[in-house]
Amino acid sequence: MSVQTTEYVASEIRSPASFLASRVFIYGALAFWAFICLFPIYWTITTSFKTAVDVTQGHLIPFVDFQPDWKGWRSLGLSPDSIFQTSTVREEFLKRFMNSVITSVGASSLAIIIGSLAAYGLTRYRYHFAWFKNEDISFFFLSQLILPPVVLALPFLVLYREVGLLDTRIGLILLYTLMVLPIVIWIMRDQFNSIPVELEEAALVDGLSIWGAFFRIVMPIALPGMVAAFILAMVLCWNEYFFAALLTSTDAKTIPVMVASQTGSQGINWWSMAALATAAIAPLAVIGIALERYLIMGMTAGAVK
């Protein structure tokens, strides 16, 4: 890295002025876009601590412009002074939160399990199901990505009603699994392709079965890819709104539906909306910062050969 930097400077040294200008431009653009990315988040977090006056007067900076107040969080029952009191809103919120956690973790796990198995099979063996070959099966899985949710939503609404899965977490988990399965298979296929076949051949010679070789040899190597796929699936499921809005009503409602149902009412309660939005985005923001490496790995799988 240091070598490159010095080289870069050396080649640009002929005109220090233009070098400086390009630096200013690059950092200016970076700062500008960072502002665009962060300002809405900043605005939401600070608004959750504002009172009505601060909102209408457009105050922006806490402690300078306005005095922070726990108002928004109190309305959710999550402020320091109300956290030990009973609060129906908090119970509601925690229930939605748990629904979101359970459905997204459940769906991602299920998708990872059946998705990696399928991806492994597709990269290692030749299949013939009737007139379907490997490429056709892969295409069948990946083509699900094109399917817009709206096509499945209404038939599922009717089917789930018949089957008794409407407004249940299991129903949502099944649908979300379907939604993220193509992505998981896409990522895992890329992963397994990068693992040399010789490893398994050696394991088979040593007397392991096919499944033994998969679990003992291949899976540990492919684990980072699985984590990447899992996190990407988590993000997609956590943020999913369309199915959740149609297929859940009271029991299995998830956080995005709760957020959206607040905006529907006239005369938005700014501070509590802001608190709710903050709570809805916080888990993923933390995941995004902590596990950014895996996210990028998942998103770029197969993009660059």
Add this chain to the structure above:
Amino acid sequence: MAVATLGLLATIVLEILYKGSPDTIGFETWRPVVYAYVLWGVAIGVGQVLTRGEDGQRALFLLPALLFTIAMVIFPTLFGFYIALTDWNLSSFSGRRFNGLDNFWQMLGDPYYRNALFNMVLYVLAVAVEYVIAFGLALLLNAQIRARKFFRVVFLMPLMLSPVAVSWMIGKSLMEYRFGPAATLARHLGWENPAFFSDPIIARISIMILDAWTFIPFMMIMLLAGLQAMSREVLEAARVDGANAWQTFWQVTFPLMLPVSVTAVVLRIIFKLKLADIIITVTSGGPGGATDSVSSFIYREYRDRSNVGYGTMLAMAYLVIIVVFVTWLLKFANRFVRNVN
């Protein structure tokens, strides 16, 4: 064991026949059929291993995903095609009634649906702008900068956030007419009446901006990966040959990035075609259906009118359009990349 699987298959058929006939009375739910399907799947798996040995073990890798996807996609889609041909309003008591192609003719004459389709074209075209911005950001991140990791995390952030929360954060509060900072800024810049969602054209642009804010990072990350995979020697060679930065970009970087670009744009378009949640939560299609995407329109068709039959017909028509369009897009993209290289 093959006999056992056959037997289970028979039970499913029996159950369907048995439960299908007394549909209105008798059994509450069809759930036993679901259990039977799962059991049948397990039996098939076991049967494969027992009867076909090693080959069966191999098939076992693929079977769960295959059975799952078939059950979750093929059946509902076929069922959907059937519903599309019925007049079925969930809120009325008359139940469903087969009405052939009536929904189809109604759809052809529906100006709102046509408008929604037209909007989808506009929204998809907006991907071009997103692509330019994403490419610019990827180039910035690939330049010799400090704190690269910090900027990468920050730039990635919007993608992580729930579109519904985003639509509140930006659409409903930042762009709020009276106190939103974006509206205030627009007033300072001389736009006297910064109503982002009341004029049809401006409302569409606002929706595009909201959606772009969430999804630009997606393309950016893919393009960045492409830039980082590019060999430095080529760029060095271009510089040695006396090309300036502008020439280097257009003659070396951009052509080399074309395959990644095409992948990123195609994926982005596929995601764009599903656009719904931002529109539903911010404008609910307004003003007067001007911002509707197909998905949000169908969503409201169900939410407001419980019109399952007609809504499904719209969805199925959309599916056909999408499949044709995406197939063409993939072909075109392939040929495009091949021609340039």
